Amino acid sequence: MEPKILSAVSRSTLKRLPLYLHVLEDLHRRGVVYVSCTTIARKFDFGPILVRKDLEVTGAAGKAKIGFRVAGLIDDIKKFLGWHNVQDAFLVGAGNLGKALLGYQDFDSYGLNIVAVFDNDPRKIGTRIFNKEVLALDKLAPLVKRMHINIGIVAVSSEGAQAVVDALVAAGIRAVWNFAPAPLEIPEGVILENARLTQSLAVLTNKLKSLLAGPEKE
Amino acid sequence: MEPKILSAVSRSTLKRLPLYLHVLEDLHRRGVVYVSCTTIARKFDFGPILVRKDLEVTGAAGKAKIGFRVAGLIDDIKKFLGWHNVQDAFLVGAGNLGKALLGYQDFDSYGLNIVAVFDNDPRKIGTRIFNKEVLALDKLAPLVKRMHINIGIVAVSSEGAQAVVDALVAAGIRAVWNFAPAPLEIPEGVILENARLTQSLAVLTNKLKSLLAGPEKE
DNA sequence: GGCCTATCGATGCAATTTTATCGATAAAAC
DNA sequence: GTTTTATCGATAAAATTGCATCGATAGGCC
Structure with a gap:
Protein backbone atom coordinates (compact mmCIF):
# COMPACT_ATOMS: atom_id res chain seq x y z
CA MET A 1 0.00 0.00 0.00
CA GLY A 82 11.21 12.25 7.12
CA TRP A 83 13.65 11.16 9.81
CA HIS A 84 15.93 9.10 7.60
CA ASN A 85 17.06 12.27 5.86
CA VAL A 86 18.75 14.30 8.56
CA GLN A 87 17.89 18.00 8.46
CA ASP A 88 20.40 20.62 9.56
CA ALA A 89 19.12 23.17 12.08
CA PHE A 90 20.26 26.36 13.78
CA LEU A 91 19.73 26.85 17.49
CA VAL A 92 19.20 30.32 18.92
CA GLY A 93 19.82 30.79 22.63
CA ALA A 94 22.78 29.37 24.52
CA GLY A 95 21.21 29.42 27.97
CA ASN A 96 20.35 26.40 30.06
CA LEU A 97 17.68 25.17 27.70
CA GLY A 98 19.93 25.64 24.69
CA LYS A 99 22.68 23.67 26.41
CA ALA A 100 20.26 20.90 27.24
CA LEU A 101 19.13 20.68 23.64
CA LEU A 102 22.71 20.64 22.41
CA GLY A 103 23.58 17.92 24.87
CA TYR A 104 20.69 15.76 23.82
CA GLN A 105 22.50 13.42 21.45
CA ASP A 106 19.55 11.44 20.22
CA PHE A 107 18.27 14.14 17.89
CA ASP A 108 20.35 12.56 15.14
CA SER A 109 18.13 9.52 15.12
CA TYR A 110 15.12 11.82 14.94
CA GLY A 111 16.35 13.44 11.76
CA LEU A 112 17.62 16.61 13.38
CA ASN A 113 21.19 17.87 13.42
CA ILE A 114 22.04 21.10 15.21
CA VAL A 115 24.94 22.59 13.29
CA ALA A 116 25.36 25.96 14.97
CA VAL A 117 24.36 27.97 18.04
CA PHE A 118 23.65 31.69 18.19
CA ASP A 119 23.37 34.11 21.08
CA ASN A 120 23.60 37.85 21.63
CA ASP A 121 25.45 37.69 24.94
CA PRO A 122 29.06 38.84 24.27
CA ARG A 123 30.34 36.68 27.12
CA LYS A 124 28.98 33.55 25.46
CA ILE A 125 30.01 34.35 21.90
CA GLY A 126 33.18 32.49 20.96
CA THR A 127 32.86 29.89 23.72
CA ARG A 128 32.21 26.27 22.87
CA ILE A 129 29.29 24.16 24.12
CA PHE A 130 29.40 20.44 23.40
CA ASN A 131 32.04 21.15 20.80
CA LYS A 132 29.95 23.72 18.97
CA GLU A 133 31.02 27.35 18.83
CA VAL A 134 28.56 30.01 19.94
CA LEU A 135 28.16 32.60 17.18
CA ALA A 136 26.90 36.17 17.22
CA LEU A 137 23.30 36.73 16.15
CA ASP A 138 24.23 38.95 13.21
CA LYS A 139 26.00 35.98 11.63
CA LEU A 140 22.69 34.15 11.46
CA ALA A 141 21.15 35.58 8.29
CA PRO A 142 24.13 35.09 5.96
CA LEU A 143 24.77 31.57 7.27
CA VAL A 144 21.15 30.49 6.83
CA LYS A 145 21.37 31.47 3.19
CA ARG A 146 24.81 30.00 2.57
CA MET A 147 24.13 26.68 4.30
CA HIS A 148 20.52 26.36 3.14
CA ILE A 149 19.19 25.79 6.64
CA ASN A 150 15.46 25.08 6.91
CA ILE A 151 14.90 24.65 10.64
CA GLY A 152 15.43 27.18 13.41
CA ILE A 153 15.14 26.26 17.09
CA VAL A 154 14.17 29.03 19.49
CA ALA A 155 15.45 28.54 23.03
CA VAL A 156 15.34 32.08 24.38
CA SER A 157 13.11 33.83 26.91
CA SER A 158 9.52 34.79 26.11
CA GLU A 159 10.48 38.44 25.75
CA GLY A 160 13.05 37.87 23.06
CA ALA A 161 11.30 35.06 21.23
CA GLN A 162 9.28 37.10 18.73
CA ALA A 163 12.33 39.11 17.65
CA VAL A 164 14.31 35.92 17.12
CA VAL A 165 11.53 34.37 15.07
CA ASP A 166 11.28 37.49 12.93
CA ALA A 167 15.02 37.36 12.33
CA LEU A 168 14.88 33.69 11.42
CA VAL A 169 12.00 34.23 9.02
CA ALA A 170 13.71 37.20 7.43
CA ALA A 171 16.81 35.07 6.94
CA GLY A 172 14.80 32.51 5.02
CA ILE A 173 14.07 29.80 7.57
CA ARG A 174 11.16 27.55 6.61
CA ALA A 175 10.27 25.98 9.99
CA VAL A 176 10.57 27.15 13.59
CA TRP A 177 10.60 24.92 16.67
CA ASN A 178 9.74 27.15 19.58
CA PHE A 179 10.56 26.38 23.21
CA ALA A 180 9.51 29.74 24.63
CA PRO A 181 6.09 29.70 26.32
CA ALA A 182 4.95 32.80 24.44
CA PRO A 183 2.55 32.43 21.52
CA LEU A 184 4.34 33.72 18.43
CA GLU A 185 3.25 35.37 15.20
CA ILE A 186 4.52 33.82 12.00
CA PRO A 187 3.82 34.67 8.37
CA GLU A 188 1.94 32.40 6.02
CA GLY A 189 4.05 29.67 4.48
CA VAL A 190 6.44 29.29 7.41
CA ILE A 191 5.90 26.44 9.84
CA LEU A 192 5.70 27.03 13.57
CA GLU A 193 5.63 24.22 16.08
CA ASN A 194 5.58 24.83 19.80
CA ALA A 195 7.17 22.43 22.27
CA ARG A 196 5.01 23.67 25.08
CA LEU A 197 6.04 22.32 28.43
CA THR A 198 3.42 24.33 30.28
CA GLN A 199 0.64 22.50 28.47
CA SER A 200 1.94 19.20 29.68
CA LEU A 201 2.31 20.63 33.16
CA ALA A 202 -1.27 21.87 33.09
CA VAL A 203 -2.55 18.38 32.39
CA LEU A 204 -0.40 16.96 35.17
CA THR A 205 -1.35 19.40 37.90
CA ASN A 206 -4.98 19.20 36.95
CA LYS A 207 -5.05 15.43 37.19
CA LEU A 208 -3.19 15.63 40.47
CA LYS A 209 -5.62 18.16 41.82
CA SER A 210 -8.58 15.91 41.13
CA LEU A 211 -6.71 12.93 42.52
CA LEU A 212 -5.96 14.70 45.79
CA ALA A 213 -9.43 16.22 46.00
CA GLY A 214 -11.49 13.08 45.56
CA PRO A 215 -9.84 9.71 45.09
CA GLU A 216 -13.11 7.95 45.91
CA LYS A 217 -15.01 8.99 42.80
CA GLU A 218 -14.36 7.59 39.29
CA MET B 1 -21.39 29.73 37.05
CA GLY B 82 -4.49 24.46 40.65
CA TRP B 83 -1.64 26.84 39.96
CA HIS B 84 -2.36 29.27 42.76
CA ASN B 85 -1.39 26.62 45.27
CA VAL B 86 2.27 25.88 44.58
CA GLN B 87 3.15 22.19 44.71
CA ASP B 88 6.57 21.01 45.83
CA ALA B 89 8.34 18.59 43.53
CA PHE B 90 11.47 16.43 43.41
CA LEU B 91 13.66 16.34 40.34
CA VAL B 92 15.62 13.21 39.45
CA GLY B 93 18.54 13.61 37.07
CA ALA B 94 21.13 16.38 37.27
CA GLY B 95 22.27 16.21 33.66
CA ASN B 96 21.79 18.90 31.07
CA LEU B 97 18.05 18.56 31.01
CA GLY B 98 17.83 18.59 34.79
CA LYS B 99 19.93 21.74 34.90
CA ALA B 100 17.74 23.39 32.31
CA LEU B 101 14.63 22.59 34.32
CA LEU B 102 16.22 23.90 37.50
CA GLY B 103 17.24 27.08 35.75
CA TYR B 104 13.77 27.68 34.41
CA GLN B 105 12.55 30.17 36.97
CA ASP B 106 8.99 30.55 35.75
CA PHE B 107 7.77 27.26 37.16
CA ASP B 108 6.77 29.12 40.32
CA SER B 109 4.04 30.95 38.47
CA TYR B 110 2.87 27.61 37.07
CA GLY B 111 2.33 26.18 40.52
CA LEU B 112 5.49 24.09 40.59
CA ASN B 113 8.40 24.40 42.98
CA ILE B 114 11.40 22.11 42.65
CA VAL B 115 12.73 21.64 46.16
CA ALA B 116 15.44 19.02 45.65
CA VAL B 117 17.53 17.28 42.99
CA PHE B 118 18.66 13.66 42.99
CA ASP B 119 21.29 11.81 40.98
CA ASN B 120 23.28 8.61 41.26
CA ASP B 121 26.54 10.03 39.89
CA PRO B 122 28.98 10.34 42.83
CA ARG B 123 30.73 13.24 41.12
CA LYS B 124 27.53 15.25 41.07
CA ILE B 125 26.30 14.42 44.56
CA GLY B 126 27.06 17.21 46.96
CA THR B 127 27.53 19.86 44.29
CA ARG B 128 25.10 22.74 43.98
CA ILE B 129 23.08 23.65 40.89
CA PHE B 130 21.19 26.94 40.94
CA ASN B 131 21.60 26.98 44.67
CA LYS B 132 20.11 23.52 45.15
CA GLU B 133 22.21 20.67 46.46
CA VAL B 134 22.35 17.44 44.49
CA LEU B 135 21.39 14.51 46.74
CA ALA B 136 22.01 10.78 46.45
CA LEU B 137 19.18 8.67 45.09
CA ASP B 138 18.86 6.59 48.26
CA LYS B 139 17.84 9.73 50.12
CA LEU B 140 14.79 10.02 47.91
CA ALA B 141 12.36 7.63 49.57
CA PRO B 142 12.66 8.93 53.15
CA LEU B 143 12.49 12.55 52.00
CA VAL B 144 9.37 11.99 49.91
CA LYS B 145 7.63 10.65 52.98
CA ARG B 146 8.95 13.27 55.38
CA MET B 147 8.22 16.25 53.12
CA HIS B 148 4.96 14.89 51.69
CA ILE B 149 6.04 15.40 48.11
CA ASN B 150 3.44 14.57 45.45
CA ILE B 151 5.25 15.31 42.19
CA GLY B 152 8.38 13.66 40.79
CA ILE B 153 10.10 14.94 37.66
CA VAL B 154 12.10 12.42 35.65
CA ALA B 155 14.99 13.92 33.67
CA VAL B 156 17.20 10.89 33.12
CA SER B 157 18.02 8.81 30.07
CA SER B 158 15.53 6.37 28.57
CA GLU B 159 17.41 3.41 29.99
CA GLY B 160 17.21 4.54 33.59
CA ALA B 161 13.75 6.08 33.44
CA GLN B 162 11.67 3.05 34.39
CA ALA B 163 13.81 2.31 37.44
CA VAL B 164 13.51 5.91 38.60
CA VAL B 165 9.75 5.86 38.18
CA ASP B 166 9.51 2.62 40.13
CA ALA B 167 11.55 4.16 42.92
CA LEU B 168 9.39 7.28 42.96
CA VAL B 169 6.20 5.26 43.07
CA ALA B 170 7.54 3.02 45.81
CA ALA B 171 8.42 6.12 47.80
CA GLY B 172 4.83 7.32 47.62
CA ILE B 173 4.86 9.86 44.79
CA ARG B 174 1.40 10.56 43.34
CA ALA B 175 2.31 12.12 39.99
CA VAL B 176 5.24 11.75 37.60
CA TRP B 177 6.30 14.23 34.94
CA ASN B 178 8.46 12.32 32.51
CA PHE B 179 10.98 13.92 30.14
CA ALA B 180 12.53 10.68 28.91
CA PRO B 181 11.33 9.59 25.48
CA ALA B 182 10.65 6.04 26.65
CA PRO B 183 7.07 4.93 27.32
CA LEU B 184 6.82 4.03 30.99
CA GLU B 185 4.73 1.63 33.01
CA ILE B 186 2.94 3.03 36.01
CA PRO B 187 0.52 1.42 38.48
CA GLU B 188 -3.13 2.35 38.74
CA GLY B 189 -3.78 5.41 40.84
CA VAL B 190 -0.53 7.19 40.04
CA ILE B 191 -0.50 9.93 37.41
CA LEU B 192 1.94 9.87 34.54
CA GLU B 193 2.34 12.78 32.16
CA ASN B 194 4.90 12.76 29.38
CA ALA B 195 6.54 15.94 28.13
CA ARG B 196 7.38 14.37 24.82
CA LEU B 197 9.62 16.53 22.72
CA THR B 198 9.88 13.95 19.98
CA GLN B 199 6.15 14.17 19.32
CA SER B 200 6.44 17.86 18.73
CA LEU B 201 9.44 17.26 16.51
CA ALA B 202 7.52 14.69 14.51
CA VAL B 203 4.81 17.20 13.72
CA LEU B 204 7.39 19.79 12.74
CA THR B 205 9.47 17.62 10.43
CA ASN B 206 6.37 16.19 8.83
CA LYS B 207 4.96 19.61 8.05
CA LEU B 208 8.33 20.67 6.73
CA LYS B 209 8.59 17.61 4.54
CA SER B 210 5.26 18.33 2.89
CA LEU B 211 6.19 22.00 2.54
CA LEU B 212 9.44 21.19 0.79
CA ALA B 213 7.89 18.44 -1.31
CA GLY B 214 4.99 20.36 -2.77
CA PRO B 215 4.33 23.98 -1.82
CA GLU B 216 1.92 24.37 -4.75
CA LYS B 217 -0.80 22.07 -3.45
CA GLU B 218 -3.06 22.74 -0.43
C1' DG C 1 -3.98 -32.36 4.00
C1' DG C 2 -7.70 -30.25 6.83
C1' DC C 3 -8.83 -27.58 10.86
C1' DC C 4 -7.90 -24.01 14.22
C1' DT C 5 -6.16 -19.68 15.76
C1' DA C 6 -4.16 -15.18 15.44
C1' DT C 7 -3.65 -11.14 12.85
C1' DC C 8 -4.29 -7.98 9.02
C1' DG C 9 -7.22 -4.83 6.34
C1' DA C 10 -11.69 -2.62 5.49
C1' DT C 11 -16.15 -0.97 6.48
C1' DG C 12 -19.47 0.91 9.54
C1' DC C 13 -20.74 2.81 14.17
C1' DA C 14 -20.27 5.67 18.43
C1' DA C 15 -18.26 9.30 21.01
C1' DT C 16 -15.97 13.34 21.35
C1' DT C 17 -14.55 17.76 19.76
C1' DT C 18 -15.06 21.73 17.11
C1' DT C 19 -17.76 24.95 14.62
C1' DA C 20 -22.01 27.39 13.54
C1' DT C 21 -26.43 29.54 14.76
C1' DC C 22 -29.63 32.10 17.62
C1' DG C 23 -31.45 35.07 21.17
C1' DA C 24 -30.22 38.20 25.17
C1' DT C 25 -27.70 41.97 27.05
C1' DA C 26 -25.11 46.03 27.61
C1' DA C 27 -22.46 49.82 25.95
C1' DA C 28 -21.97 53.34 22.24
C1' DA C 29 -23.86 56.34 18.65
C1' DC C 30 -27.23 59.37 17.05
C1' DG D 1 -34.60 57.93 24.21
C1' DT D 2 -34.03 54.92 20.35
C1' DT D 3 -31.09 52.46 17.29
C1' DT D 4 -26.93 50.11 16.36
C1' DT D 5 -23.23 47.08 17.36
C1' DA D 6 -20.42 43.83 19.78
C1' DT D 7 -20.25 40.18 22.91
C1' DC D 8 -21.87 36.59 25.97
C1' DG D 9 -24.29 32.19 26.77
C1' DA D 10 -26.74 28.18 25.12
C1' DT D 11 -28.19 24.95 21.81
C1' DA D 12 -27.75 22.48 17.43
C1' DA D 13 -25.09 20.79 13.57
C1' DA D 14 -20.81 19.17 11.41
C1' DA D 15 -16.39 17.14 11.51
C1' DT D 16 -13.07 14.52 13.50
C1' DT D 17 -11.42 10.81 16.10
C1' DG D 18 -11.46 6.43 18.20
C1' DC D 19 -13.58 1.79 18.49
C1' DA D 20 -15.93 -2.59 17.14
C1' DT D 21 -17.21 -5.91 13.94
C1' DC D 22 -16.49 -8.68 9.75
C1' DG D 23 -14.22 -11.43 6.21
C1' DA D 24 -9.57 -12.85 4.39
C1' DT D 25 -5.08 -14.78 4.98
C1' DA D 26 -1.24 -17.26 6.75
C1' DG D 27 1.03 -20.08 9.96
C1' DG D 28 0.68 -23.95 13.60
C1' DC D 29 -1.29 -28.46 15.01
C1' DC D 30 -3.27 -32.93 14.61
Missing part, protein backbone atom coordinates in the same frame (compact mmCIF):
# COMPACT_ATOMS: atom_id res chain seq x y z
CA GLU A 2 1.10 3.52 -0.76
CA PRO A 3 1.70 6.05 2.02
CA LYS A 4 -1.08 8.58 2.35
CA ILE A 5 -0.79 12.20 1.29
CA LEU A 6 1.04 13.92 4.09
CA SER A 7 -1.42 16.68 4.82
CA ALA A 8 -4.21 14.15 5.12
CA VAL A 9 -2.70 12.54 8.19
CA SER A 10 -4.18 13.66 11.47
CA ARG A 11 -2.07 15.33 14.09
CA SER A 12 -3.04 12.64 16.59
CA THR A 13 -1.63 9.90 14.42
CA LEU A 14 1.49 11.93 13.80
CA LYS A 15 2.11 12.25 17.52
CA ARG A 16 1.66 8.56 18.17
CA LEU A 17 4.13 7.41 15.53
CA PRO A 18 7.24 8.44 17.51
CA LEU A 19 5.91 6.44 20.45
CA TYR A 20 5.65 3.33 18.33
CA LEU A 21 9.10 4.03 16.99
CA HIS A 22 10.59 4.03 20.45
CA VAL A 23 8.96 0.76 21.38
CA LEU A 24 10.04 -0.79 18.09
CA GLU A 25 13.64 0.28 18.51
CA ASP A 26 13.64 -1.25 21.94
CA LEU A 27 12.32 -4.52 20.51
CA HIS A 28 14.87 -4.34 17.71
CA ARG A 29 17.72 -3.99 20.19
CA ARG A 30 16.43 -7.07 21.98
CA GLY A 31 16.50 -9.06 18.78
CA VAL A 32 12.77 -9.33 18.16
CA VAL A 33 12.03 -9.80 14.46
CA TYR A 34 8.25 -9.71 14.18
CA VAL A 35 5.67 -7.78 16.18
CA SER A 36 1.89 -7.51 16.10
CA CYS A 37 -0.27 -4.46 16.66
CA THR A 38 -1.66 -6.14 19.75
CA THR A 39 1.81 -6.39 21.25
CA ILE A 40 2.55 -2.74 20.53
CA ALA A 41 -0.78 -1.64 21.94
CA ARG A 42 -0.06 -3.40 25.22
CA LYS A 43 2.54 -0.71 25.94
CA PHE A 44 -0.07 2.02 25.74
CA ASP A 45 -3.55 2.64 27.04
CA PHE A 46 -5.27 2.39 23.69
CA GLY A 47 -6.24 -0.54 21.53
CA PRO A 48 -4.56 -2.48 18.73
CA ILE A 49 -7.03 -1.22 16.12
CA LEU A 50 -5.80 2.31 16.54
CA VAL A 51 -2.20 1.14 16.22
CA ARG A 52 -3.01 -0.68 13.02
CA LYS A 53 -4.80 2.33 11.62
CA ASP A 54 -1.85 4.57 12.46
CA LEU A 55 0.66 2.23 10.89
CA GLU A 56 -1.48 2.03 7.79
CA VAL A 57 -0.69 5.62 6.85
CA THR A 58 3.04 4.92 6.74
CA GLY A 59 2.54 2.38 3.99
CA ALA A 60 3.92 -0.48 6.07
CA ALA A 61 2.45 -3.88 5.33
CA GLY A 62 2.17 -6.74 7.77
CA LYS A 63 1.33 -10.38 7.40
CA ALA A 64 -1.57 -12.16 9.04
CA LYS A 65 -0.68 -14.29 12.04
CA ILE A 66 2.90 -12.95 12.05
CA GLY A 67 2.51 -9.19 12.28
CA PHE A 68 4.99 -6.59 11.08
CA ARG A 69 8.69 -7.03 10.59
CA VAL A 70 10.28 -4.80 13.24
CA ALA A 71 13.19 -3.53 11.15
CA GLY A 72 10.98 -2.80 8.16
CA LEU A 73 8.41 -1.03 10.28
CA ILE A 74 11.01 1.21 11.88
CA ASP A 75 12.25 2.10 8.44
CA ASP A 76 8.77 2.83 7.13
CA ILE A 77 7.85 5.09 10.03
CA LYS A 78 11.13 6.98 9.83
CA LYS A 79 10.73 7.37 6.10
CA PHE A 80 7.22 8.65 6.58
CA LEU A 81 8.27 11.17 9.21
CA GLU B 2 -19.70 26.92 38.89
CA PRO B 3 -16.52 25.35 37.51
CA LYS B 4 -17.10 21.97 35.92
CA ILE B 5 -16.12 18.69 37.47
CA LEU B 6 -12.42 18.30 36.78
CA SER B 7 -12.50 14.92 35.14
CA ALA B 8 -15.17 16.09 32.72
CA VAL B 9 -12.87 18.63 31.10
CA SER B 10 -11.30 17.51 27.87
CA ARG B 11 -7.58 17.25 27.49
CA SER B 12 -7.70 19.65 24.56
CA THR B 13 -9.28 22.36 26.64
CA LEU B 14 -6.82 21.73 29.42
CA LYS B 15 -3.92 22.27 27.06
CA ARG B 16 -5.30 25.50 25.67
CA LEU B 17 -5.85 27.15 29.03
CA PRO B 18 -2.12 27.82 29.66
CA LEU B 19 -1.95 29.50 26.26
CA TYR B 20 -4.73 31.88 27.18
CA LEU B 21 -3.04 32.47 30.49
CA HIS B 22 0.14 33.60 28.79
CA VAL B 23 -1.70 36.01 26.53
CA LEU B 24 -3.71 37.35 29.45
CA GLU B 25 -0.64 37.96 31.58
CA ASP B 26 0.91 39.85 28.72
CA LEU B 27 -2.21 42.00 28.43
CA HIS B 28 -2.24 42.50 32.19
CA ARG B 29 1.34 43.75 32.15
CA ARG B 30 0.36 46.24 29.48
CA GLY B 31 -2.45 47.57 31.62
CA VAL B 32 -5.41 46.17 29.69
CA VAL B 33 -8.42 45.71 31.95
CA TYR B 34 -11.07 44.04 29.80
CA VAL B 35 -10.67 41.52 26.98
CA SER B 36 -13.07 39.69 24.68
CA CYS B 37 -12.88 36.14 23.40
CA THR B 38 -12.50 37.52 19.91
CA THR B 39 -9.38 39.42 20.93
CA ILE B 40 -7.87 36.35 22.55
CA ALA B 41 -8.70 34.17 19.57
CA ARG B 42 -6.87 36.53 17.24
CA LYS B 43 -3.61 35.30 18.76
CA PHE B 44 -4.35 31.74 17.74
CA ASP B 45 -5.55 29.93 14.67
CA PHE B 46 -8.90 28.92 16.08
CA GLY B 47 -12.09 30.87 16.61
CA PRO B 48 -13.58 32.89 19.47
CA ILE B 49 -16.32 30.34 20.12
CA LEU B 50 -13.81 27.75 21.17
CA VAL B 51 -12.13 30.24 23.49
CA ARG B 52 -15.45 31.07 25.09
CA LYS B 53 -16.26 27.41 25.58
CA ASP B 54 -12.87 26.76 27.14
CA LEU B 55 -13.20 29.68 29.53
CA GLU B 56 -16.65 28.48 30.48
CA VAL B 57 -15.24 25.45 32.29
CA THR B 58 -13.18 27.64 34.61
CA GLY B 59 -16.31 29.28 35.94
CA ALA B 60 -15.26 32.73 34.75
CA ALA B 61 -18.08 35.08 33.78
CA GLY B 62 -17.92 37.91 31.29
CA LYS B 63 -20.20 40.77 30.43
CA ALA B 64 -21.76 41.43 27.06
CA LYS B 65 -20.09 44.10 24.96
CA ILE B 66 -17.23 44.41 27.51
CA GLY B 67 -15.76 40.92 27.70
CA PHE B 68 -13.87 39.42 30.60
CA ARG B 69 -11.93 41.27 33.27
CA VAL B 70 -8.30 40.31 32.62
CA ALA B 71 -7.18 40.08 36.25
CA GLY B 72 -10.22 38.03 37.24
CA LEU B 73 -9.83 35.71 34.30
CA ILE B 74 -6.18 35.02 35.09
CA ASP B 75 -7.18 34.22 38.63
CA ASP B 76 -10.00 31.92 37.57
CA ILE B 77 -7.84 29.94 35.16
CA LYS B 78 -5.02 29.58 37.67
CA LYS B 79 -7.47 28.50 40.32
CA PHE B 80 -8.95 25.98 37.97
CA LEU B 81 -5.57 24.54 37.03
